[in-house]
Amino acid sequence: MKTHYDFVFLTNTPSFYKLNLCRELAKRHSLLLVLLGYGSEAVNQVPEREPFDVVFLHEGDLHRRNPFLVFFRLLKLMRRIRAGRVLFSGWFVPEFNAYAFLSPRRKNALICESSVLDSTLNGIKGVAKRGIIRRMSAALPSGIPHRKLFEHIGFRGSIHPTGGVGLIRYSPREFPKATRRPLRYLFIGRLIAVKNVPALAREFQRNGKPLTIVGSGPLESDIRCLNAPNITLTGFVPNEQLPEIFHRHDIFILPSLYEPWGLVVEEALYHGLPVIASHHVGCARDLIDAGNTGEIFNPSEPATLTRAMLSLERKYEHYRNRVLTIPWEQRKQRQIQAYQELLSPR
Numbered sequence: 001m002k003t004h005y006d007f008v009f010l011t012n013t014p015s016f017y018k019l020n021l022c023r024e025l026a027k028r029h030s031l032l033l034v035l036l037g038y039g040s041e042a043v044n045q046v047p048e049r050e051p052f053d054v055v056f057l058h059e060g061d062l063h064r065r066n067p068f069l070v071f072f073r074l075l076k077l078m079r080r081i082r083a084g085r086v087l088f089s090g091w092f093v094p095e096f097n098a099y100a101f102l103s104p105r106r107k108n109a110l111i112c113e114s115s116v117l118d119s120t121l122n123g124i125k126g127v128a129k130r131g132i133i134r135r136m137s138a139a140l141p142s143g144i145p146h147r148k149l150f151e152h153i154g155f156r157g158s159i160h161p162t163g164g165v166g167l168i169r170y171s172p173r174e175f176p177k178a179t180r181r182p183l184r185y186l187f188i189g190r191l192i193a194v195k196n197v198p199a200l201a202r203e204f205q206r207n208g209k210p211l212t213i214v215g216s217g218p219l220e221s222d223i224r225c226l227n228a229p230n231i232t233l234t235g236f237v238p239n240e241q242l243p244e245i246f247h248r249h250d251i252f253i254l255p256s257l258y259e260p261w262g263l264v265v266e267e268a269l270y271h272g273l274p275v276i277a278s279h280h281v282g283c284a285r286d287l288i289d290a291g292n293t294g295e296i297f298n299p300s301e302p303a304t305l306t307r308a309m310l311s312l313e314r315k316y317e318h319y320r321n322r323v324l325t326i327p328w329e330q331r332k333q334r335q336i337q338a339y340q341e342l343l344s345p346r
Helices: 016-025 067-080 094-100 123-134 144-152 197-207 220-224 239-247 263-270 302-314 316-323 328-343
Strands: 004-011 031-035 053-056 082-089 108-112 138-141 185-188 211-214 231-235 251-254 275-278 294-297
Touching: 004 016, 004 328, 016 031, 016 328, 067 094, 082 094, 082 328, 094 123, 108 144, 138 144, 138 328, 185 197, 185 239, 185 263, 197 211, 197 220, 197 231, 197 302, 211 239, 220 231, 239 263, 251 263, 263 275, 275 302, 294 302, 302 316
Parallel strands: 004 031, 004 082, 031 053, 082 108, 108 138, 185 211, 185 251, 211 231, 251 275, 275 294
Antiparallel strands: none
């Protein structure tokens, strides 16, 4: 382990998209990734032979950690090293929040996936969030509604929009030469209430269009009880097998009632699928160009989903062609540059 790092990245779990981002940053800068442990919040990947240093503050399930012991380990670690920038991934980890008040403000930067769509600044929690934000000299909001959160509270530090929450896997892509009919719809995600999948399944039970639901969760049995022959449930699928599933489908739908960002939208677009997303999806305003790369609908008004589907089906070739022009390398470099700006002389 080094004694000085350009970036010390404090986050909860080794999510694959965070590891991909760290690998890119490590090509140019020294980086230490500090993790709480493993959890089910995202698809975890075991760090192996990484081009950066990794420290786990707790071995195993992060929900079983001793927060006092974790905080002690964090303090001990940070006393041994010097950091150009300390990156705090959100404000949901008490140990990291406490450390923000000990770390020099000029070094602190907040990576923010929360937005004006889903984050309240009222009450006791709001006071706590404002206090943590005031300890930051820079903010890295994921997208447009995320930046508005900082503008709304009058944040006085520098703001560096990233355009993402990490880097997806840029795996080989395949695109059908001709449009398939009927068009095949796809959902990928956990089968929990905020994903709004039962409502989506009922809509497809009504319209009879082909829908594949990839994922598992407590609502799986409710969806299976619909007995709709046009709806296929695959259960959980490992992340490395998702490209093949994307290639077998034509339109991706994310109907969430709460979605801070929505990395799966990026993955769907990368693999050539136009996207229909709820207006609660944090990345919708950044990634979905209505009438071109997809459509945005209001989940409380089912008619808006119907209109979105009809629009895509009528002009599917137009939507798909526009999706295929998205400059992915430019998007990746934009995200990396946002972090590099933090090291510029202030």
